[in-house]
Amino acid sequence: MTMPLSELEPIIEVIDLTTHYGSRKILNGISLTVHKGEVMVIMGGSGSGKSTLLRHLIGLEHPSSGNIKLLGQDIRNMTEHDMTQLYRKVGVAFQSGALFSSMTVGENIMLPLREHTKLDQKTMEIMARLKLEVVNLAGFEDLMPSELSGGMLKRAAFARAVIMDPVLLFCDEPSAGLDPVVSSSLDELILRLKDALDMTIVVVTHELESAFRIADRITVLDKGDILTIGTVDDVRASDNRRIQDLLNRHFEEEILDPDAYLARLTGESEALFSQV
Amino acid sequence: MLSPDRPFPLFLQKIESLGRISTKWVNSLGFGTSLLYQSVFWICWGSRRKQQVRLEAIVSQMMEVGILALPIVSLVSITIGLMLAIQGIDALKDFGAEHQVTYGVALSVVREFAPLITGILIAGRSGSAFAARLSTMMINNEIDALRVMGINPVRFLVVPSLVAMMIMVPLLTLWADIVALLGAGLYITTALGISMGTYIGQTIAYLGTADALHGLGKSFVFGILITLVGVINGSSVTGGAEGVGHVTTRAVVHSILALILADLLIVFLLTR
Numbered sequence: 115m116t117m118p119l120s121e122l123e124p125i126i127e128v129i130d131l132t133t134h135y136g137s138r139k140i141l142n143g144i145s146l147t148v149h150k151g152e153v154m155v156i157m158g159g160s161g162s163g164k165s166t167l168l169r170h171l172i173g174l175e176h177p178s179s180g181n182i183k184l185l186g187q188d189i190r191n192m193t194e195h196d197m198t199q200l201y202r203k204v205g206v207a208f209q210s211g212a213l214f215s216s217m218t219v220g221e222n223i224m225l226p227l228r229e230h231t232k233l234d235q236k237t238m239e240i241m242a243r244l245k246l247e248v249v250n251l252a253g254f255e256d257l258m259p260s261e262l263s264g265g266m267l268k269r270a271a272f273a274r275a276v277i278m279d280p281v282l283l284f285c286d287e288p289s290a291g292l293d294p295v296v297s298s299s300l301d302e303l304i305l306r307l308k309d310a311l312d313m314t315i316v317v318v319t320h321e322l323e324s325a326f327r328i329a330d331r332i333t334v335l336d337k338g339d340i341l342t343i344g345t346v347d348d349v350r351a352s353d354n355r356r357i358q359d360l361l362n363r364h365f366e367e368e369i370l371d372p373d374a375y376l377a378r379l380t381g382e383s384e385a386l387f388s389q390v
Numbered sequence: 391m392l393s394p395d396r397p398f399p400l401f402l403q404k405i406e407s408l409g410r411i412s413t414k415w416v417n418s419l420g421f422g423t424s425l426l427y428q429s430v431f432w433i434c435w436g437s438r439r440k441q442q443v444r445l446e447a448i449v450s451q452m453m454e455v456g457i458l459a460l461p462i463v464s465l466v467s468i469t470i471g472l473m474l475a476i477q478g479i480d481a482l483k484d485f486g487a488e489h490q491v492t493y494g495v496a497l498s499v500v501r502e503f504a505p506l507i508t509g510i511l512i513a514g515r516s517g518s519a520f521a522a523r524l525s526t527m528m529i530n531n532e533i534d535a536l537r538v539m540g541i542n543p544v545r546f547l548v549v550p551s552l553v554a555m556m557i558m559v560p561l562l563t564l565w566a567d568i569v570a571l572l573g574a575g576l577y578i579t580t581a582l583g584i585s586m587g588t589y590i591g592q593t594i595a596y597l598g599t600a601d602a603l604h605g606l607g608k609s610f611v612f613g614i615l616i617t618l619v620g621v622i623n624g625s626s627v628t629g630g631a632e633g634v635g636h637v638t639t640r641a642v643v644h645s646i647l648a649l650i651l652a653d654l655l656i657v658f659l660l661t662r
């Protein structure tokens with residue numbers, strides 16, 4: 115992006131967001147802005163608060179303190195009715211998929227159309243099929259969600275999130291657990307949506323390759339704090355140790371000595387067996 | 391002095407936990423009232439908000455709650471009718487008043503047994519199922535998904551079940567009335583040597599519209615209670631699959647309790 119920041123239209127503004135679960139502080143005074151038409155990737159280790167941040171951004175949870183503005187509106191002051199109106203312009207693909215288990219995949223994907231438009235059944239079916247084709251799930255309309263694999267559920271959830279061509283799209287770990295081919299085709303889809311529809315997209319992901327492929331900017335979260343916000347190159351060039359650790363895939367505590375670890379495992383299991 | 395890091399004396403802890411429990415009940419009561427209010431809102435003004443309550447959803451819930459419950463309601467009703475007739479004749483024989491049994495059975499079935507037994511059956515069948523469905527949707531983020539699609543979960547999930555219950559529980563109760571009275575008739579006609587026609591004639595003559603309305607009115611309230619208790623418990627789920635089992639059981643116990651207390655209250659207010 116070469117435009118000066120002042121000309122960019124902010125779609126999401128987060129100001130000093132702090133949140134607790136019980137007495138545990140999960141997000142620690144976070145501020146960030148997402149501009150129209152950009153792909154913002156949120157990265158960070160497991161448990162760093164990515165999903166929690168996302169749930170706050172879409173108004174499902176209320177912060178202990180701080181402000182969130184979505185499409186120019188402060189979501190703290192919005193009525194239920196205003197939120198409903200706002201949600202028609204927003205698509206969300208949850209980390210777990212969250213398809214309705216009592217409906218077929220096709221019905222799941224058509225549900226937003228059925229509820230918010232007056233399209234006839236045939237048109238809705240065609241639109242659903244198109245979105246399913248895009249995520250490589252054509253022909254699975256009539257299956258129940260319980261009959262899909264984890265990766266297929268994620269893709270179906272993605273199709274449902276974009277069925278209304280939202281202005282703003284949130285995806286929580288869209289490509290986690292997908293094979294590389296499907297994962298990169300999902301990345302391409304995200305880029306196409308951005309270019310063709312000028313969609314603003316917030317993606318939470320663990321996958322570095324995917325993040326670097328799609329991101330305009332990256333926010334790196336660590337234990338509820340923002341380590342940095344910047345372009346792919348900024349993040350790559352950062353000399354912050356935690357960020358370099360993350361980039362070198364040292365997300366979690368690593369196993370330093372595999373042999374010793376294995377020995378410990380087998381030793382323990384032998385001990386278990388000898389007790390029997 | 392009490393300080394935060396010193397444990398409370400035991401009696402204060404007791405009072406505190408008592409306070410917490412009663413706060414929970416008051417909260418549930420408030421939540422129930424608000425659910426009812428919201429449901430009425432969506433039924434009346436849903437279409438103006440472009441959030442219509444769907445007829446198909448209501449019909450499918452009516453099938454689930456009502457039609458599929460017919461066999462069990464029939465079986466239990468006919469048994470209860472027979473039992474009341476046997477007990478009634480046996481008890482009244484001592485006074486030489488066994489011919490009054492029709493009256494006693496008719497009143498107790500229509501005013502008390504049919505509504506209560508139907509209510510309890512539906513609480514066990516549909517109240518639990520509703521709590522299970524709702525709590526599963528909660529832990530799978532499906533309720534969140536509804537929200538962010540701009541679909542109000544009360545309108546989409548609660549209202550169809552509520553309406554179905556408000557219609558089907560009274561209808562099932564009416565059916566239970568008929569089946570139980572016929573069941574009682576089977577025994578009474580043979581024991582007293584009267585014809586079925588005479589028995590039915592007597593029953594109709596004894597029963598006033600007020601009695602029938604009393605029973606059906608109560609069952610209408612029961613239908614609402616079962617739904618609300620199901621929602622309150624279902625939406626309070628924490629933890630995974632274990633939590634679902636927990637709230638499902640609790641929904642049944644609570645709704646049976648609610649039915650019996652409501653029954654007592656209504657009878658006390660209307661019959662004294």
Ligand SMILES: Nc1ncnc2c1ncn2[C@@H]1O[C@H](COP(=O)(O)OP(=O)(O)OP(=O)(O)O)[C@@H](O)[C@H]1O
Binds near residue numbers: 140160163167
């Ligand atoms: N409902 C909840 N109640 C209590 N604590 C929670 C709840 N949800 C999340 N947390 C806590 O908040 C922290 C952040 O969780 P979150 O789900 O946001 O992590 P994440 O970055 O999305 O991790 P992952 O990459 O594994 O999805 C964790 O420490 C978690 O224990």
Ligand SMILES: [Mg+2]
Binds near residue numbers: 164165166286
């Ligand atoms: Mg997460």
